Amino acid sequence: MSKSPGSVAEEWDLIIQPRTGWLDLHPGDLWRYRDLTMIFVWRDFVAQYKQTILGPLWHIIQPLLTSLIFTIIFGKMAKLPTDSLPPLLFYMAGVTCWSYFADCVNRTSMTFISNAGIFGKVYFPRLTVPVSIVISSMIKFANQFALFLALLVFYWMQGAGVHPNAASALTPLLLLLMAGLSLGVGIIVSALTTRYRDMQQLVAFGVQLMMYATPVVYPLSIIGGGSFRWLILANPMTPIIETFRYAYLGAGSFDPVYLCYSALFTVVVLFIGIVLFNHVEITFMDTV
């Protein structure tokens, strides 16, 4: 059927064409499907706790137990310093931030693998799935953060040397950075897993290992001039966690320059992630 001259002028709502360039991103689609994103968030939350007895209490048990174990192993046994802060609070600050980041990376990296069924049947902007994961993980973060604050108040009333300060106003920015960074890393991995299934194994393991390159169980101050200092400073999560700890506990390092580095890193990773993801999202169904 050749195009009749009249049809060129006609108004079409949707034109389906072979794929165009790498930068054909359609960011407006994600906004148009915001209801879907929020329903995914709600689904994740409801479905996850429907059948568990303790429900969202798990959110609190997890970091509490992890922090306790860190206190015993790294604090009591290995005797790592905690910037002279109460060890439980020190670890909990790190664990709360890190587990949000790790959760988001692990779950978003599975986007294509675990949604292949839906993706093969219905069109919607695929980015809604990882974005909803990052948002739904914030619920968990909020619970853990509340627990952290409660402990903070408890220790503060006991007269422990904790000094919450004005830097805590940066919390939303820190959360946003963690969300953006984990989303970026997660969707890069998810795009790669469609070609390399090995990545799946690598990521769960890699995230676990990366925690030790982040000042979660030790303060940045003990690194000094060690040969691994560059590695820990290059890690964009380092300034975020250090800033968080500084804001609420008053110890640790807070350097706007490093934080800007994290922000820049996040923007770059997120951009690469979105481009890669967008590229894979339209070819994915042909390769499974």
Added chain:
Amino acid sequence: MNTVIEVDDVWKKYRLGVLGTGTLRHDFERWWHRIRGKPDPYSQLDQSTKVESRKSKGGGPNGGPGGVLGDDEMWALRGISFEVKQGEILGIIGRNGAGKSTLLKILSRVTLPTNGEVRIKGRIASLLEVGTGFHPELTGRENTFLNGAILGMSRSEIKTKFDEIVAFAGIETYIDTPVKRYSSGMYVRLAFAVAAHLDPEILIVDEVLAVGDAEFQKKCLGKMSEVAHGGRTVLFVSHNLSSICTLCDRAAHLHGGSLIDSGVPAAVVDRYLKAFTSETYGHTVNFAKPATLETWMESASLLINGTLGTVAQTGDSLAIRASFNGSRPVQTLLFGVLVSTVQGDRVLCTNNSFLPWNGPKSAVQQGTITCDLGPVPLMEGAYRISIWYGNDPHHLQHEPNVLGFDLHARNIWGTQHALPQHFSLLWWDAKFHLDPAS
């Protein structure tokens, strides 16, 4: 009438060979071999898949206006063009692998065409599967919102239509029960109800009516024609030829990625059933004369309800008729038939040597022998027939998989429930008795 869908020379290429090598290690080894100037360690593997894919394509032309075809690629669609007018119900039929699903996937934006363009006017909703994204732990109410959002409805839209959806599905009592406790019928009803209330200007439906009971199927068909009469357009893909005939204004027949026939549904379906025989299986097959046998088959034919054909429907009678010839008249004739699925599962066999039959009264040299299977209790699917023939049980003419037919589902009893097509290989026309205790 306005044209609302314009499919303009759409081609779709699929890759075959590269899929097996998708690990980081393979890519790394390839790269390592390349920089050392050695041959690709996996090219051997690719070579074999290339040959395979060529064979499966039957050596057809590789290129086309859609682009150049690589060695490990195949065309799923070859330059499809058609238009759909507003308010039209277009039915698409074709065998498995004809490109129906690919076409629907392109229209649903799940995948993109390799070449060509589809232009669409109005909101499009596709129902390639019932209950896409249903979460088993969530209740019917929750899944309605989830599924509606996945299909492209906003939350407020679902809210306003919620009661209507539940009433249409007829599951008011169970709306707050997790869907994992639903029967498959309830599940399908809820899922279709959500999709039917999408209020799209264009609705794309794939096979969903094959599930659910007859009453609900009727309801769905009614809803679909209601949608169409409200000025909306429906694209309907189904193996259920009778619903294509009753529901659609126009039918299109896809074969091998091309559109080969379109027009009035009854006529298209008729031509599909009668004239069209599968590529490799005709209703009749001729055999070369075997050298060592005294009597042999010259040809064999498949009869469906008494006429030559390769497409049957549930409950149809099948017969296999062989014409034989011989070098001398023989007293004994052995004739055996085996029906198996395309996957190779042997479904049923019969043989005149273990069944009572009146053999030839006097020796015969030439004639036909017919094996009348009667109504076969087979489920929907594609089947192959193997034949044995001869007068000496140790030296039979064995013709494996020489005939074939496709069987389409049809509700022959007119009851409330359709046969569960993929539950078992056979159905059985049983008699049921109830003896209430007095």
